[in-house]
Amino acid sequence: MTRYLLSRAGQAALVLWAAFTASYVLLQLLPGDSILIKFQNPELGLSPQQIAEIRAYYAGASPLADYAHTLLGFLTGSFGYSIDTGTPVVERLAEALPETARLASAAFLLAVVIAVVIAFAASYSSASWLRGALLSVPSLFISVPAFWLGILLIQIFSFRLRLVPVIGGSEVQQLVLPVLTLAVPISAPIAQVLARAIDQVYAQPFVPVIAAKGASRWWILWRHVARNAVLPTLTVAGLTLGELIAGSVVTETVFGRAGIGRLTEQAVNAQDTPVMLAVVVLAAAVFVLVNLLVDVLFPILDPRLKGAAA
Amino acid sequence: MSLLEVHDLKVSYDGRPAVHGVSLSVEPGEVVAVVGESGSGKSTTAHALIGLLPSNATLDAGRILFGEADLAGWSQRRLRSVRGSRIGLVPQDPANSLDPVKTVGAQIGEVLRVHGERDRRKIRARVLDLLARVGLPDPETRARQYPHELSGGMRQRVLIAAAIALRPSLIIADEPTSALDVTVQRRILDLIDDLRAEYGTAVLLVTHDLGVAAGRSDRLVVMKDGRVVERGPTSSVLAAPQEGYTKRLLDDAPALSARPFPDHPGGPPAIVVRDLVKEFRVGRRPFRAVDGVSFEVTRGTTHALVGESGSGKTTTARMVARFATPTSGTVSIAGAPDGRRFRRHVQLVYQNPYGSLDPRQTIGEIIEEPLRNFGLGDRPARRARVADLLERVALPGELAARRPRELSGGQRQRVAIARALAAEPEVLVLDEAVSALDVTVQAQILALLERLQRELGLTYLFISHDLAVVRQISHTVSVMSKGRIVETGTTRQVFSDPRHDYTRELLAAIPERVR
Numbered sequence A: 001m002t003r004y005l006l007s008r009a010g011q012a013a014l015v016l017w018a019a020f021t022a023s024y025v026l027l028q029l030l031p032g033d034s035i036l037i038k039f040q041n042p043e044l045g046l047s048p049q050q051i052a053e054i055r056a057y058y059a060g061a062s063p064l065a066d067y068a069h070t071l072l073g074f075l076t077g078s079f080g081y082s083i084d085t086g087t088p089v090v091e092r093l094a095e096a097l098p099e100t101a102r103l104a105s106a107a108f109l110l111a112v113v114i115a116v117v118i119a120f121a122a123s124y125s126s127a128s129w130l131r132g133a134l135l136s137v138p139s140l141f142i143s144v145p146a147f148w149l150g151i152l153l154i155q156i157f158s159f160r161l162r163l164v165p166v167i168g169g170s171e172v173q174q175l176v177l178p179v180l181t182l183a184v185p186i187s188a189p190i191a192q193v194l195a196r197a198i199d200q201v202y203a204q205p206f207v208p209v210i211a212a213k214g215a216s217r218w219w220i221l222w223r224h225v226a227r228n229a230v231l232p233t234l235t236v237a238g239l240t241l242g243e244l245i246a247g248s249v250v251t252e253t254v255f256g257r258a259g260i261g262r263l264t265e266q267a268v269n270a271q272d273t274p275v276m277l278a279v280v281v282l283a284a285a286v287f288v289l290v291n292l293l294v295d296v297l298f299p300i301l302d303p304r305l306k307g308a309a310a
Numbered sequence B: 001m002s003l004l005e006v007h008d009l010k011v012s013y014d015g016r017p018a019v020h021g022v023s024l025s026v027e028p029g030e031v032v033a034v035v036g037e038s039g040s041g042k043s044t045t046a047h048a049l050i051g052l053l054p055s056n057a058t059l060d061a062g063r064i065l066f067g068e069a070d071l072a073g074w075s076q077r078r079l080r081s082v083r084g085s086r087i088g089l090v091p092q093d094p095a096n097s098l099d100p101v102k103t104v105g106a107q108i109g110e111v112l113r114v115h116g117e118r119d120r121r122k123i124r125a126r127v128l129d130l131l132a133r134v135g136l137p138d139p140e141t142r143a144r145q146y147p148h149e150l151s152g153g154m155r156q157r158v159l160i161a162a163a164i165a166l167r168p169s170l171i172i173a174d175e176p177t178s179a180l181d182v183t184v185q186r187r188i189l190d191l192i193d194d195l196r197a198e199y200g201t202a203v204l205l206v207t208h209d210l211g212v213a214a215g216r217s218d219r220l221v222v223m224k225d226g227r228v229v230e231r232g233p234t235s236s237v238l239a240a241p242q243e244g245y246t247k248r249l250l251d252d253a254p255a256l257s258a259r260p261f262p263d264h265p266g267g268p269p270a271i272v273v274r275d276l277v278k279e280f281r282v283g284r285r286p287f288r289a290v291d292g293v294s295f296e297v298t299r300g301t302t303h304a305l306v307g308e309s310g311s312g313k314t315t316t317a318r319m320v321a322r323f324a325t326p327t328s329g330t331v332s333i334a335g336a337p338d339g340r341r342f343r344r345h346v347q348l349v350y351q352n353p354y355g356s357l358d359p360r361q362t363i364g365e366i367i368e369e370p371l372r373n374f375g376l377g378d379r380p381a382r383r384a385r386v387a388d389l390l391e392r393v394a395l396p397g398e399l400a401a402r403r404p405r406e407l408s409g410g411q412r413q414r415v416a417i418a419r420a421l422a423a424e425p426e427v428l429v430l431d432e433a434v435s436a437l438d439v440t441v442q443a444q445i446l447a448l449l450e451r452l453q454r455e456l457g458l459t460y461l462f463i464s465h466d467l468a469v470v471r472q473i474s475h476t477v478s479v480m481s482k483g484r485i486v487e488t489g490t491t492r493q494v495f496s497d498p499r500h501d502y503t504r505e506l507l508a509a510i511p512e513r514v515r
Helices: A002-029 A034-039 A048-058 A063-075 A089-124 A128-142 A146-160 A171-202 A206-211 A217-239 A241-255 A260-269 A273-301 A304-309 B042-049 B104-114 B120-133 B139-144 B152-164 B182-199 B210-216 B234-239 B244-252 B313-320 B339-345 B363-373 B379-392 B397-401 B409-422 B439-456 B467-473 B491-496 B501-509
Strands: B004-013 B016-026 B031-035 B057-066 B087-090 B170-174 B202-207 B219-224 B227-233 B269-282 B285-298 B302-306 B328-333 B346-349 B427-431 B459-464 B476-481 B484-490
Touching (some): A002 A273, A217 A273, A241 A260, A273 A304, B042 B202, B182 B210, B269 B313, B285 B476, B302 B467, B363 B397, B439 B467, B459 B467, B467 B501
Parallel strands (some): B302 B476
Antiparallel strands (some): B004 B016, B476 B484
8 A cells, every 4th residue: 555655646746747847848938028028018118128137137047957946946835936026926826825725625515516416316316308307417517618607697696686796795605606607517527427337336236136135225326326436436526626727717717706717817918937837836736636635545435446556 | 825926927128028927936945946048037037026127127917925915016115125134135146246345244234224223233243143154264354355355156155144134034046156166056055055944944046057956946937938838846847847948958957968978089189288387476476377287189179178267277278379378388289370370270269258249340240350350262252251150150141230239148159159260270269168158058059069070170178167068068178276287087087987086076066967
């Protein structure tokens, strides 16, 4: 088990390094010029020569030394300074992270609840039309663009029904619509995989054997079928995290919320490379960590993998 | 009064009738065997008794009198009070009949919990009792283990423990041993017998093998195409079967056949295996699956490798067919070329006719594939060859356009044999090629193999765990145990004068002959 954990952790570190390097190189190759964007404003009254001096001030000794310096910084927890605002990137991340963490975790929980309800209801309903209708819901959910759903929800709940204020309102009120916007598309793949896994488990020969013990439908579904169907679903749930991060950019922009998504949007507009690099590496780190957690959880949930993991 | 009386039971699948008015009765403490081929409706009848039909099946008519009640009219909710407590089920396939993510102990204790026991200590004590009762050593450890950590025979014991936990008055045993090795099969049947004697439980034994039913049941019910064709006390039905179908089942049951041993013709060897060794790495220590195996097979004869699962017989077969490389030792096959053309000379037929055919190809394409691979003949010539091969394995020519799922198990195995013959090989390696088939189909395939051997002069290496089948087809036998050959000789020698204890044990496990 320890060996398994160590090798998975090693792989995770390697993925993180690769993500860092790839995004570093890509951001360097980007045709934009953050210094020009910030200092070309005529009101600042800077001459081209002064801009060139500023550029020289920011530039390092050589590209490779630059890379090494930045990598070392990341390893020690210093992500450099934002070109746009001049504040340390760490501070900007620290400001934005809790907001997004709240939004994303609430959305993920809601997505899981929606997925479980859809999948259970579909497998429990005996009428085939109802089952078909329920199983087509995820396809609908996955095809809804997040920005459109967000605008639609604001239209209906804030402007028409006036249930949720657009500006102001309590913390919970502010969170309801963004969470819903983010949760709906993420629930779709989870629901699809869970529903299919439940069907596959129901086809296993051990299910009638449990029924022959006198177990009720709910007993079979909850204690055996769901328990077995969790395994493939967990993998997909781990992978939806990427969508969660991408979705929060759109959601935070549509609802005007502060957070990593908004930070990303601002950084892209300002070509603020250090912030962008930090955001990418942070997203990769969260992604890698969550999937590492999934890998560790797997042998605990499926005893058949213990031998393989040991 | 009878324990169970079934009157005129009718079941249909998607509106198509499958069971047409079956009646049978079981007295307290009695074993009644329901015998028939697959598709005879025997399993459907058994499952209908406790209301566990697949979702596309419906119980159309009939009465199921169990004690005072008529279960036929009961709702699922009411049936739950009977299932597990008064009627237990021992299922067919021990490999997949336990939930893989729950411990064995939890799955036995489940019956008690479902029927209202809440006291954890009581459940635990009863589970340990039951595990000991069904003959599993070290119940404490077993209870904590997961199904994948147990062998097939042990899993079947666990399933029996769950079935008897509440001392039901009737156990439905649906092909309880058909997926098990012969020696294990015998021990499981003995266990069911013991429990019946001890608890006075009646058993409804569903099986396709008259050999199994013969020694174990008081009365026989023979089913064909959803109808009962013959019934009566087991001894009298076996002694004087009235129906042609029963006679055929009797003839086909390998354990019951009294055919003379085939003569060994002698001649040059086609396969020579010398000191074959195969090691696998399990974790850090090497494991010898095959440990110094040597044998010879005379051209045009059948040599059988017999043993239980894990004896190394399949690994040996794979090395002979060059699907695995020996760690050391040699296999030489007379006249076999090297490289890819080796496959024209030696072909393999697998156990599972359901898994070995590509479901997306037509039967014609499947049989033609080796011809295309070796570039034999042009299109019309290949078509003609496919038609010829289908005829050889006694399948109608129209089947060429069908797909595997439209065929029965026996038909599929014929297709697999036709495909193996397409490249005109001289050696066929048959890996448990008839083990997944019903006795009647099994007998037909064995007859086909014999005819093909005569007509084409083929040499067979026949891998099987079933000595009764081996006795029918092979000229010489090697008995394998734990990677070694413990006894080898002509079939006559090995069967009439076994030298090794293990061979004797295997022979004793063949359901006893009644004629």
